[in-house]
Amino acid sequence: MTAASGSGIHQIVVAASPGDAITNLALDTRRLLREIGPSEIYAHLVAPELQGDILPLTRYGPRSGHDLLIFHASMGQPDVQGFLASRREPIVLVYHNVTPGRFFDPYDPLFADLLARGRREVEALRPQVVGAIAVSEYNARELEAMGYRDVRVIPPVVDVRRLARVAPRESTMQHFASLGRPIMLSVGQLMPHKRPDFLVEMMHIAETYLESRALLLLVGHQRLERFTRAIREQIQELDLEGVHLVGAVDDADLAAMYRSAHAVVTASEHEGFCIPLLEAMTFSKPVVARACAAIPETVGDAALLLPPEQGPTFFAEAVCELFNRPPLQRALVDNGNRRLVQLEARPPDVAMLEVLLEVA
Numbered sequence: 001m002t003a004a005s006g007s008g009i010h011q012i013v014v015a016a017s018p019g020d021a022i023t024n025l026a027l028d029t030r031r032l033l034r035e036i037g038p039s040e041i042y043a044h045l046v047a048p049e050l051q052g053d054i055l056p057l058t059r060y061g062p063r064s065g066h067d068l069l070i071f072h073a074s075m076g077q078p079d080v081q082g083f084l085a086s087r088r089e090p091i092v093l094v095y096h097n098v099t100p101g102r103f104f105d106p107y108d109p110l111f112a113d114l115l116a117r118g119r120r121e122v123e124a125l126r127p128q129v130v131g132a133i134a135v136s137e138y139n140a141r142e143l144e145a146m147g148y149r150d151v152r153v154i155p156p157v158v159d160v161r162r163l164a165r166v167a168p169r170e171s172t173m174q175h176f177a178s179l180g181r182p183i184m185l186s187v188g189q190l191m192p193h194k195r196p197d198f199l200v201e202m203m204h205i206a207e208t209y210l211e212s213r214a215l216l217l218l219v220g221h222q223r224l225e226r227f228t229r230a231i232r233e234q235i236q237e238l239d240l241e242g243v244h245l246v247g248a249v250d251d252a253d254l255a256a257m258y259r260s261a262h263a264v265v266t267a268s269e270h271e272g273f274c275i276p277l278l279e280a281m282t283f284s285k286p287v288v289a290r291a292c293a294a295i296p297e298t299v300g301d302a303a304l305l306l307p308p309e310q311g312p313t314f315f316a317e318a319v320c321e322l323f324n325r326p327p328l329q330r331a332l333v334d335n336g337n338r339r340l341v342q343l344e345a346r347p348p349d350v351a352m353l354e355v356l357l358e359v360a
Contacts, residue, residue, distance in 0.1 A: 008038030009356060011070045012084070014077045016043040016054040019189075019221050019248055021156075021275060022072050022096055023050070028158045029070070032349045033356075044080050057083055068356065070094055071125070076117025081124070090130040090359060093148075095122065097139045097272030097294075103192040107227045122146060131359040133352070135273045138294035154351045155343060156273055164282040168256035176260035181242075182214040182323050185261035185285075187254070187276035188268065190222045190245070195290075196231050198267035202312040202319070204238045210320050212242075216265075217257060219246045258283040263322060263329075265289065267315065269308070274298045278343070281336030286329045288319055302339035304332060 011030065016023045026041050033039035041054045057080065070092045071084060084091060098119045101112035123146040132151045134140035140151040176183060188194050196218050206212035222228040222245070235243050249257070258264070264280035265288045277299050280287050287303035289295050296305060306318055322328055 007066045007068075008040070009033050009036075009068045009070065010039060010060070011041045011072060012057070012060075012080065013041065013043045013054075013072045014075055014080050015045040015047075016041065016050050017045075017047040017221075017223075018049050022074050023054075025096075025156045025158050026054075026072060028156075029352070032157060032352065036353070044077050068092065068359065070356075072096060073118065073122045073125075074098060075111075076114045076119075076121050078117075081121045084125060084128065087128075091125070091128050092131040092133065092356065092359060093122070093125065093129045093143075094133045094135070095139050095143050095272070096135055097142065097270070098122065099191075099193050099270050103270065104224075107192060107224055107230070111224075131355050133355060136294035137297055139272045152351070152355055154355070155348045156275065157348045157352050158275060160275060160278040160340070160343075161282045163251060163255055163258065163279055166251045166255040168259050169252040170256075172253050172256035173260055176257070179215065182212075182262040183257075183260055184214055184216045184263050184265045184319065185219065185257055185280075186216065186265050186267075187219050187258075187279070188266065189220045190218060190228055190231065191224060192227055193268060193270040195267040195269055197234060198312055198315070199265065200231065200234050200238065200240065200243055202267070202315045203240055203243050205313050206316040206320060207240065207242060210316055212316070212320055212323075214242060214262075214319070214323070216243045217246050217261075218244065219249060219254065219257060221248045258285065261285055263288055263319065265315075265319065266295070268292060268295065271295050271298070277303065278340065281333075281340050284333045284336065286322060286332035287336065288315070288322060290315075300335070300339045300342070302332060302335040304328075 011026050013026055030039050042057045042060045043054050044057045046054050067089045069089045072094045074096050099115055101115040104112035126147055132143055132148045133154050134143055134151050135156050137153055140153050143151045203216050264285050267290055269292045271293045274295050277287050289303050290308050291305040292308050
């Protein structure tokens with residue numbers, strides 16, 4: 001049976017692209033939903049690599065059955081809002097949080113406006129929503145501030161151990177092993193709210209004043225050209241040979257980088273959840289992060305959490321201290337293993353199905 005015939009549970013996303021966290025989550029959720037019936041993903045914007053697998057929103061036509069729509073809210077888009085407003089199907093909202101536009105104002109004012117619009121659209125959608133899901137307590141509090149009630153908190157339906165089962169690229173492993181230097185890995189799109197500029201400044205302090213020989217790998221898509229250029233210029237101005245803008249990589253290389261890393265770090269100021277930190281735990285790597293947004297509840301006690309008000313100098317000192325204290329590294333790794341067990345005690349796919357069955 002195809003999605004065009006009979007009833008099904010279908011997902012709506014604003015944009016679908018490879019490596020995007022929400023796209024990956026929607027794909028994992030679709031695998032779950034197809035175990036119980038027809039399910040497709042529709043997007044307003046579909047990257048060429050995903051065409052055919054994810055359908056354009058214009059393909060979602062009149063329905064003969066009683067469908068249920070899952071809308072993944074991430075940013076504003078008038079066409080998507082208009083589509084949802086025109087539908088009679090019940091809607092389940094999955095709120096991943098919408099990044100505040102202020103982070104993007106200096107680099108892409110139009111995108112910043114879409115983000116601001118996205119928050120307004122989530123609030124306007126409330127009368128049509130029959131079930132609201134937040135991927136973290138942090139996100140749930142935002143929905144409740146918009147007037148949503150009975151918000152369920154369900155971590156993302158994603159297999160965080162998937163990457164740990166991928167065979168790492170041997171040549172990449174050998175390359176990093178040959179360097180003989182500590183490696184810090186930061187995984188995520190190169191975006192202003194992720195604060196790669198903070199990590200670059202941290203590396204400048206570590207190299208200049210703490211005599212660190214560590215390398216920093218910034219791995220992830222570089223979709224905001226103006227911001228990427230600003231980070232490259234910052235690295236050049238500080239004359240940092242230990243910072244590398246790696247860009248997007250395939251799973252084999254990413255698995256190799258996780259395995260080669262001595263620590264996984266993030267300076268992000270806004271996360272509705274943070275899957276790369278859980279991935280780090282599956283590779284038994286210690287995590288250093290700033291205690292911002294949903295990061296503390298994502299990692300629990302399985303990370304060296306630094307106060308948000310502390311700057312790059314404090315972060316550099318913390319990382320160097322971690323590298324010099326093997327017992328602290330082992331404690332963080334052990335806590336990470338326990339944190340994964342806690343999260344897996346109640347699988348999110350079971351919780352998701354329970355909510356969908358309630359509202360269907």
